[in-house]
Amino acid sequence: EVQLLQSGGGLGQPGGSLRLSCEASGFTFSTYAMTWVRQAPGKGLEWVSTISGTGSSTYYADSVKGRFTISRDNSKNTLYLQMNSLRAEDTAVYYCAKDTAGIFPLGMDVWGNGTTVTVSS
């Protein structure tokens, strides 16, 4: 069964850091691009970042560029999102998702259950 198991998140201080993880199983992880999407309380979906299957290409929303870093360890079938310089507006449920393509995103067909990030002092 294809699954994405998310961990990390929780409460972060403004200006602080958190790291999210997403462990994949049931498919050849290195073949597919992976994406982080977030959803602030009561709001719509916001695309955050995508990484190609090899990890050689990364893409970021302007709202997180320079603060967040997406990465992957294909030997561990795990996707990461390092979140630095946290702001209150980063408070959201964060989803990791598998893309149907390997290099550029085409569509996200498998999603994790989401992990909550709250930024507050």
Place this chain on the structure above:
Amino acid sequence: DIQMTQSPSSLSASVGDRVTITCRASQNINSYLNWYQQKPGKAPKFLIYAASTLQSGVPSRFSGGGSGTDFTLTISSLQPEDFATYYCQHTHSSPYTFGQGTKLDIK
């Protein structure tokens, strides 16, 4: 950056109705358009890719159309499980933005 605008923002309909949701891109995205369904407290579900191709396992009452800047998601005969929020998303070029969502509820 490409902006995605959905209409309407909310829609009330009855079981058995035919409904259409529209998504407009601020510039030509060819057919790089996906549709997702999300229910409260759940992760989104992938419905349609490349504007009109149904993802495996999605009921045939869902259909997508359009190209360039104007796209549609149509549900031919609403079922109780279809009441949810629907989002379009483009994958033409980064940033791969979503529309603001269309909430479909029961009349």
